[in-house]
Amino acid sequence: MSTAGPLLQVEKLSKHYSVGSRGLFRRSGGTIRAVDDVSFHLRVGETLGLVGESGCGKTTTARSILHLVQPTGGTVRFEGEDILPVFAAGARPDVLRIRSRLQYVFQDPTLALNPRWTIGETLREPLRIHWPGRRDQWEARIAELLGLVGLEPQHAWRYPHEFSGGQRQRVGIARALAVEPRLLILDEPVSSLDISVRAQILNLLVSLQQRLGLGYLYISHDLASVRFVSSHVAVMYLGKLVEMAEVDAIFARPRHHYTRALLSAIPVPDPDSTQPRIALQGEVPSALRRPAGCPFHPRCPAARTVCREVEPRLEEDEFGHRLACHNPA
């Protein structure tokens, strides 16, 4: 399956916010380059894990792909089609055609579900919108969806408050799957769940992918879960992609100094761990004051003079490992 053409092709995607002289950033008007010149591909059956610390632009990348915010620049091809102009033109049938194949699962299942709708009504909504001509199939599809995510048919008559967080997240996934999408964008889908329930949802995502051949863009802070679900991983820092490779290459042989520091900062569940740690000085700089040159240079243990002056380009080696660094490990 992974030999098929790209499902999603993101090219030079950017989203910049200008922050004026009023409000929060009063003293320092300027531009936040929340997403800056980001490019990647995702094939059918693959999962791209998108990681990086708070504010690095993961959610903005997802929302730009879906045109939930208007990108400043770049193109997004989904199943070969240039979709941003379609969203921008806003013709309902075209937008629906794409949205039905490209779905978004929100972080917090509680906020994402209408509390006054039963689970059945919640699942019927996308069918009403996208499958108006297949009314006779709706009820069967709802039962099938509940089964797919490990819920019971009678759950269709219940309300969100009667469910646990894990069950609500299952409903969120069922709704996203309702009209047979090809790609799910999952933004922190397990962060709000109890630890003993996370494994159930992670397993569910992997089995659904195997059965339905879906692609996932999986956004998370939790790098252990990223290692589990992803086939590829992209690392962002201050709006830029700094490294991208196959999952085991990223975790076993990270080459960008930020990736190495990020991975080594995560405490492993073993009291005898001798995992070497790369202590980073300082904090992530404000997105408003992104350092010149390599954005990571003020914190990088391997920085050279060139790093302060020249921004490294994201380049690909013969194994498909992409890296933006003048002096990689």
Place this chain on the structure above:
Amino acid sequence: MPSIPVSASSPPLLRAEGLVVHFHTRDGVVRAVDGVDFEVGRGETLGIVGESGSGKTISSLALLRLVPPPARIEAGRVLFEGEDLLALPETAMTRVRGRRISMIFQNPATSLNPILSVGAQLSEILVWHGMATKREAPERIAELLRLVGLTDPAARLRQYPHELSGGMRQRVGIARALLCDPSLVLADEPTTALDVTIQAQILDLLAELRARLGMSMVLVTHDMGVVARMADRITVMYAGRVCESGSARTIFHSPQHPYTRALLDSMPRLDRSYRSGGRQLLPAIAGRPPGLLNPPAGCRFAARCPEATAECRRVLPVQVAVGPDHMVACLRRGSQGMAA
């Protein structure tokens, strides 16, 4: 009363016995903490782990009698430096809180007073506890701010919490907890709100301070990685009860309780490939923790436990020693039961 092995060398700094905290709600009694025992040795870090709602925070607040209404401490003893804190008059408790036992909170943004400068709020605490006069305070505070790794302490004294980053605020929160040289610090998810690279800095700082100052710590967290890094001993909670306690090594390398084992097995790991040799799934625990409004009789884990028997649904297991410094509450590991 369940028995806790008294360590041969010295008595623990703090020992909680039979803690019971219930919330009296309109719907009924929520048994948030229901017979919990643990102890903290001198100079030791005890990690209390467990998933959301298992009673970690309420247990640690109970040590200082700070449980929020409608919760009430129903039973138990908290033996600390020779006294039962649950039996002290309230005036004596105010001299324990913030001075002999202090707290570091999860969210430094809400636990610091937004309208006071860093210097003013720390000074207030020092003066209130009679640890320094208003004149002496700034010097002591500047010294502590330096100790927690804040540069330019004199300038920090005049800053307000919102002018600091999350990591800097948590450093101030730690400095505040250390003001009066406490013998015990309670840290509830002190790094959960922080990014991982900042979390690593704060954990390094806590480890270094502990070694330097010899204080004891109770570290409450749901992150098994954090507890593996920081704790000498670990208490695992599930649905308001303790399942297992022991040295960090014992808990991670030879856990006995079925919940501890299942939990450790079910977590994805950073240091393991899930793709080499075919796609692997996680050994997940089915179901979810029980509600505490009407918790099931018997073992709280019975509905999800692969080893459960009919007896487990009837009898509540209490902790017994299964090895040196290793206690387990499981009927299939020799626990005595308490008739429900």
